[in-house]
Amino acid sequence: MVQPVNPSKSQLLVLLCLCFSGLPQAAPAQEKQQRPDAFRQLDEIWPTPNGERRASGAPGAAYWQQRVDYQIELALQEDTRQIVGSEHITYHNQSPDTLRYLWVQLENNRMRPGSMSERIQGPPSFDGGMSLESLKRRRAAAAFDGGMNILDVSSNHHPLHFVINDTMMRVDLPAPLRSGEDFELDIAWSFIINRSDEVGGRAAAEWFQEDGNWIFELAHWFPRLAVYDDVNGWQNKQFLGSGEFALEFGDYDVRITVPNDHIVAASGVLQNPSEVLSAAQQQRLAQAQQIGNAGPTMIVTLEEATANESSKPSGTKTWHFRADNVRDFAWASSRKFLWDCWGIWSGDQALGEGHAVAAMSFWPKEGEPLWSKYSTHAVVHTLEVYSRYTFEYPYPTAISVNGPVGGMEYPMICFNGPRPDQDGTYSRRTKYGLIGVVIHEVGHNYFPMIVNSDERQWGWMDEGLNTFVQYLAEMEWEEGHTGRWGQPEGIVGYMVSAEQVPIMTNADSLLSSGNNAYGKPMTALNILRETVMGRELFDFAFAEYARRWKFKHPKPADFFRTMEDASAVDLDWFWHGWFYTTDHVDIALTDVKWYQPGPLDPQVKSELNKQARGNPAETLQHRRNAPLAKRADVYPELRDFYDSYDPLDATIAEKRAFERLYASLEDWEHTIVDNPQNYYVLEFENLGGLVMPILIGVLYADGSTGLRRIPAEIWRRNSETVKTLVITEQPVVRFTLDPRLETADADVSNNLWPREQLQPSRFDLFRAKGGSSRGNPMRDSLQEDKQ
Template identity: 55%
Template sequence: MRFRLLLAAGVALALATPATAQQTHSGTDKFAQLGTELPTPNTYRTASGAPGKDYWQQRADYNIKVTLNDENQSITGTEDITYTNLSPDRLSYLWLQLDANIYHPQSMTALTQTAELRDRMSFQAMEYLQRTGFDGSFKIDDIRMKGGSKQLPHTINYTMMRVDLPQPLAPKQSVTFTVKWHYTVNDQKATGGRSGYEFFPEDKNYLYEIAQFYPRMAVYDDVNGWQHKQFLGQGEFTLPFGDYRVSITAPADHVVGATGVLQNPDQVLTATQRKRLEQAKNAKSPVVVVTQDEATKAEQGRAKATKTWVYAAKNVRDFAWASSRKFIWDAMGLSIEGKPVMAMSYYPKEANPLWGKYSTESVAHTLRVYSRMTVPYQYPVAISVHGPIGGMEYPMLCFNGYRPEKDGTYSANTKYGLISVVIHEVGHNFFPMIVNSDERQWTWMDEGLNTFMQYLTEQEWERGYPSRRGEPKDIVPYMSMAQNLQNPIMTNSESVLQLGNNAYGKPATALNILRETVMGRELFDFAFKTYAKRWAYKHPNPADFFRSMEDASGVDLDWFWRGWFYGTEHTDISIEGVQWYKADSKNPEIENARRREELNAAPQSLSQQRNLQDIKKTLVDDKPELKDFYNSFDALAVTDADKAKYQKYVSGLNPEQQQILNKGLNFYQVNLKNLGGLVMPVIIQMTYNDGTQEIVNIPAEIWRRNNAEVTKVFITEKPVASFTLDPLGQTADTDLSNNGFPRKLAPSRFELFQQQQQAQPNPMQQRNVSSQQPQQGGGTSGGTR
């Protein structure tokens, strides 16, 4: 198509959709600022996203003594809690979390569990429905002021316990009280859960991963008051910071690893083991502190005596530990911005050779990358412990799964599963152990941010690392689902329908898109680091993250938070059509030649083609005298008058206007429609007739006047052969079939399979590759929290 360029004083010709169409909105304005959705800034939390001048948070310090009974798998304990009120409020009672009460047969979790009966049900399914044989809840034996003679009144409400103080706790004052308790440790394989024990029938030994093992102070803050929302199993933990001193009494042949630094190595480790641990501080590869031979020998005994391991940790929000006579222990020192840190792993022989090769190296790699991208790791150790669960995190210590086969071989999925789960769980030291968000309310604030950082860390492990989450394409199946099967990311943890997609995958992908497509790496990395610095060792909320990211980058992201975090719409932008225009040069020699070429190239109609065959002679052919001037007139012949007219036109143009005419520019009007509803940047690749390509990135604000459809004009010197939306898969577009013009077929795949497939050996087994190390293993476990 051609258009004319008009010359008129003070007149500009806009090559765009009419203004009346552009200024209409489809439904809600998706670029409206987040107003009522975010809390009003105040002196505690500012509009910039930083803590305010009056920001405060409470403190809870613990002195805990626990004893592990390996004969009946139970724990007894006593703790002194010193609670410091740094709020401006007087507190007449305190709330503690009793998370193990989830294992009570009449817990809220058990009572509200839904299920369906089927015509055929397994015994295992029936046992799960009944679940009446195990009670792992806390048994509170005593609560009183430290050194006091009277019990403190207390009320247990499922997984929460209120302790009534003898007198209100005033601001800037502390109170110390003592709690005594006991409970039975759960079998993780039978009951699930984030901690518990695993029994090894081959050698009749237990491996304990112990967490949520003591009554823990709930958070009291400026946003919620007491955060005492019930623990139902999915929403995790919200905890204040404090110092811990924990004495763990276990069988004398057990090895105990825990949050913090071991205070009495001379009493619990041999001289050789202490020497190995010292050597590990400067080692470039993991040094084995407790060897497999030592662990195997310990497996064969049953010590009647006990040892007490004492650990201390400063400024942490929680404490966890692990104990077993089966533990191999390796360690490696590293430096984080000049501060020494020990990366360590504890694991049974069943985990080798996989764990000895990858666990501690993964711990160290995680600390380096996260420290560079967020805040320096300040704690003295970081530990990975192997057990039956897929993954669970605590300060300085985490529990991880994945084992090789019994012959020592393993699949690629097992290898990368181990590396990924260690990265993820160790990464939780930063979110939420340091940047201490409210997990009970907002799972995505720790899991989503951590999964994003996990993706970055995996990609620095090796080229082409098979990350499960982070790439936009990987969230497409979830975002393509019906909206009634999804929740907004901003949904309470216990109400989320698909936790993995909602709280891990979608926010991680959103942050990756922010970094790569919306903001760019430089702006994003600075803003993300700013958020982490501002809220390290504090309690951020979603608004603090949203505001910090905008404040530090100078990018208005309200449309992004609204779409990705508050909504369930998806990306589906379609090229509805393209019109090609050329400017009319007004040069009769050029324009008339073009028209003649177009006329000659135009196909004859069917009637014309048939008339050539059927009509042998026309009347004028038979009677030439009927011809006149017009039978030989060439309307496209260029005359002197045409040339003079053109010269007069050109003489009225300035040099810039003449250049526009002489370039022969191509003008393409591209019609775009937002079918998915989620406003996103428009990324268009133009492939020219000569095969070269160009990508144009258009900010999401192109949709600001019309959220549903827009047109965009592209001006090129070379003719365009095709247009493609989002060629690199940057926006999680759910339908690629409408991303091209002219339209392209997008292939899908289906799988053919036999009804009864046999389990296939992993590639190492197929090729008879086995480890040269003597360690053997068996079984696998997966999953990440």
């Protein structure tokens, strides 16, 4: 209900409103606005919710996914680097569809001469010469006789018709496979493992010239079923090298036959330790797996591994592993391996919940002393931190292996490359490079090994999310740990560059995939957590996404929708800007206007007006005319009202009117009139394209500071220019936009008002530090000690 006001107070309020409104309103626009709507809802482009995938981002009641179980036997022939294997596959058609064929992935065919991957490579630049090493690798890659030789495809001893299309093999079923039915088939194959010094890849054999031994790291080494799901049907996009893997869950029973002096690390749990380990090793392993140990226990020591290097195999051994409910299986083998293990508990042991996990590492002596000190610790740290932000680690083992692959992830096992220098010293980059890559690759157990996204299509769904949680884990490793992409300003250089495509781009089409799939989405999530949503809302929503899609196949919209569904925060503007465009953040503080309400007391107003008017400057004629006699001085009767009248004086009528008005005011009105405060109108311009929250740092006249946080929704009606009002008790001497560098603002030189300070450039910062950094200070220090 509107309260009546007396006429004089009504006039007062009108006066105040005019005071605050600032400059005159702009004339009505003559043309219709064509501004982009940064807050347009994305339901228009996201898939229509259905029984499988709900609008909330959760799996629906009709959600389904296929399942594939494998029984595999293989042999590694060390001298020829050949794998010969056979597998018995049970395909469970849990879809509502009838299938007439199955698609099987043969990723190793990428290394076959003439593969699509080889044929689409662009030429190198020959300008300025080319190293012999580069030429050697080019020629070796072209000549390498890689790829899978399919020896048999059959079912119940009856051959099956199959067609190989590059890295995909279609197996035609003898009869339609109806919903709910299973189909069993057998495949036999062989292939040559690529040498890491000739042909790189996610799997390779590394040759050690000094002792004449190999380390084998094996991945995508067996024919495995492609994903069939509700969104893509068969995900049978060819493997071109960048878009990684899309795989179904299943149980694996794998028997790996290797030279009998090898140590084998693999996904899953070793089933026959008594057949492949010495009595001492079995005892050590049992001891190491007990919960409560203070650190890792060596299963194979440095001395034993060194002795193994000069041994000769007397035959073979078969290592038997089981891995349940995994989407893949990888393994490594060498007689050079040291091995440690640390038994930990996943879950709340006090409540009797959870299970034991064997955290383990395998590495050659070339990895010492770095690996024994950090690898398994980093494995355990990863499980502890990731489980807190997602779900308890569900698998019984987690393994880190050193070999030829720089960093690659598989269920329960990952391959990590960093090693110290030959003298055993190492640089800071090597140390934190190892810790970081172990955290990252072990962290991939959560994304995408368990939250099983489609890597072939979307690199960011596993790499971006995983790099984000990796950053959280690194921040808990030690004080002062910094990640390259952790802080928002770290991604600015990439985001302002022209050499980019949106995050929502197919994995094989990315430019600068490190920034696109890892750095930018990681930074986006970090900003979302710290600046847009806040940690409490973000952490709950992120964990909810992980919980919902654990052991399922999420798509991008499932992630986007869940983050909003679980937080009550409309993030469509954020997904659109950060994931669907190449815009960057550059918000400029373009104008500040300072207002104070004019005083109502006519006497005070009169004095202020006179101060504002000031004294007129004394001209030359004024100065020369001053001594002249004035008639009015000689005849005072000529003076009247106008000789003492000042138009700025308060009149008696005005004074009385104010007294009446003031007496009629209520207490709250007195508060406003007696304490006029300062009113600042700040204008912002969106130069980069991305709308973001506006964070305003305020420095007051007495030296105190404050921070105003304005949600991104301030841009909802105009994503190009906005204004906001800041009311302060004290005058403000400086406004700083984004003072804590939270938003990846590309140009902070336009963030200040007054613009007296320019942000130092990278070059300036380096100069201020005062000099170059050293590469391996550990070695330098040791040398200094010797001198």
